[in-house]
Amino acid sequence: MLTRAIPSSNEPLPIVGLGTYRGFEVEPSSPAYKQLPEVLSALFKKGGTVIDSSPMYGRAEQTTGELLSIHEPRSPAFLATKVWTRGREEGIAQMEQSFSLLQTDRIDLMQIHNLLDWQTHLPTLREWKEQGRIRYIGITHYTPTAYEEVEAVLKAEPLDFLQINYALDDRGVEQRILPLCRERGVAVICNRPFGGGGLLERLKGKPLPGWAAQVGVTSWAQLALKFLLSHSAVTCVIPGTGNPRYMADNAGAGFGPMLTGAQREQLIDIVR
Numbered sequence: 001m002l003t004r005a006i007p008s009s010n011e012p013l014p015i016v017g018l019g020t021y022r023g024f025e026v027e028p029s030s031p032a033y034k035q036l037p038e039v040l041s042a043l044f045k046k047g048g049t050v051i052d053s054s055p056m057y058g059r060a061e062q063t064t065g066e067l068l069s070i071h072e073p074r075s076p077a078f079l080a081t082k083v084w085t086r087g088r089e090e091g092i093a094q095m096e097q098s099f100s101l102l103q104t105d106r107i108d109l110m111q112i113h114n115l116l117d118w119q120t121h122l123p124t125l126r127e128w129k130e131q132g133r134i135r136y137i138g139i140t141h142y143t144p145t146a147y148e149e150v151e152a153v154l155k156a157e158p159l160d161f162l163q164i165n166y167a168l169d170d171r172g173v174e175q176r177i178l179p180l181c182r183e184r185g186v187a188v189i190c191n192r193p194f195g196g197g198g199l200l201e202r203l204k205g206k207p208l209p210g211w212a213a214q215v216g217v218t219s220w221a222q223l224a225l226k227f228l229l230s231h232s233a234v235t236c237v238i239p240g241t242g243n244p245r246y247m248a249d250n251a252g253a254g255f256g257p258m259l260t261g262a263q264r265e266q267l268i269d270i271v272r
C-alpha cells in the first residue's frame, strides 16, 4: 500500500485505514464479531495499519484490543483513539481505560474527540507524548459548524494530526481547513469518507467512469476514497466497516495512480 509522510515526524503512514464506529461495537457472542479477525487480516494483508476508535463507540476499543491481542503474526497496527469527556482527572481516567481496553502500553495517536474540553486535555496529551506513552497528538471533528473552532485551534496549537469529515459530496474542508493543515504541517485523517454510507447508496447502480481501470479502481468505494487521497493535504482515510469484503475493497484504494484534477471534477459532477 502507498504511504504518506506524517509531516511532524516524516514517518510513513499507509493511506487506507479502518474506522471502528458501529462495525466493532459488537458482542463476542454475535456472528458479526466472528467476522472481525478477517477484517483486520484484510487490512494488514494489504499493508494497512491505521485503526481508529473512541470511548464513544461502545465496545469498539475493547473488541479491537481483544482481537489484536490474539492476531498472528504480531499486529502492525497504528492505534488511534480519543479522549471524549470533560475534566482533567476524568480525561486521564478515560485514557487509562483506553490503554487497558486496547491492551497496549503505547497508543500511536491520541485525539481530542470533537474538541470536547480540549484546553483541559491538551496539557495531559503533551505530557504523555513527552513520556512516550502516546506518539502523536490530534483533534477531531465531523461537522462544518465546528470548522471555525477547528481552524482557531489549528492556528493556535502545534498538533500532529487533524481528523475531519471529508467526502466526495461533503467538501467543505477544501476551502480553508486542508490548506491550513498543509501550511501548519498537520497530517489529515478523513473520517466519514462515505458520509456514513449514504454516498455509496447514491452511487449504487451507476456505471464507473471509463477511466476507472486506468487508476486501478474496481468499485465506487475505491473511487470515493481515491478522490480524497488525491488531495495533496490528505494523509489517510479511515472508512468504517465490520465486513471483511468491504475492508479488502477499501484497502484497494491504497494502490496505483491518484486521480487527475479533471477526473476529480468529473466525480464531483456525478454527485452534484
Ligand SMILES: NC(=O)c1ccc[n+]([C@@H]2O[C@H](COP(=O)([O-])OP(=O)(O)OC[C@H]3O[C@@H](n4cnc5c(N)ncnc54)[C@H](OP(=O)(O)O)[C@@H]3O)[C@@H](O)[C@H]2O)c1
Binding pocket: 018, 019, 020, 021, 022, 023, 052, 053, 113, 114, 140, 141, 142, 163, 190, 191, 192, 193, 194, 195, 196, 197, 200, 221, 238, 239, 240, 241, 242, 243, 245, 246, 247, 249, 250
Ligand atoms: N468526530 C469523530 O471523531 C468521528 C466522527 C465520525 C467518524 N469517525 C471515525 O471515522 C470512521 C469512518 O466514519 P463512519 O464509519 O461514520 O462512516 P463511513 O466510513 O463514511 O461509512 C461507513 C458505512 O459505509 C459502509 N461501507 C464501508 N465500506 C464499504 C464498501 N467497500 N462498500 C459498501 N459499503 C461500505 C459500512 O457498511 P458496514 O457497516 O456494513 O460495514 C458503513 O455502513 C468511523 O468508523 C470512526 O472511526 C470519527
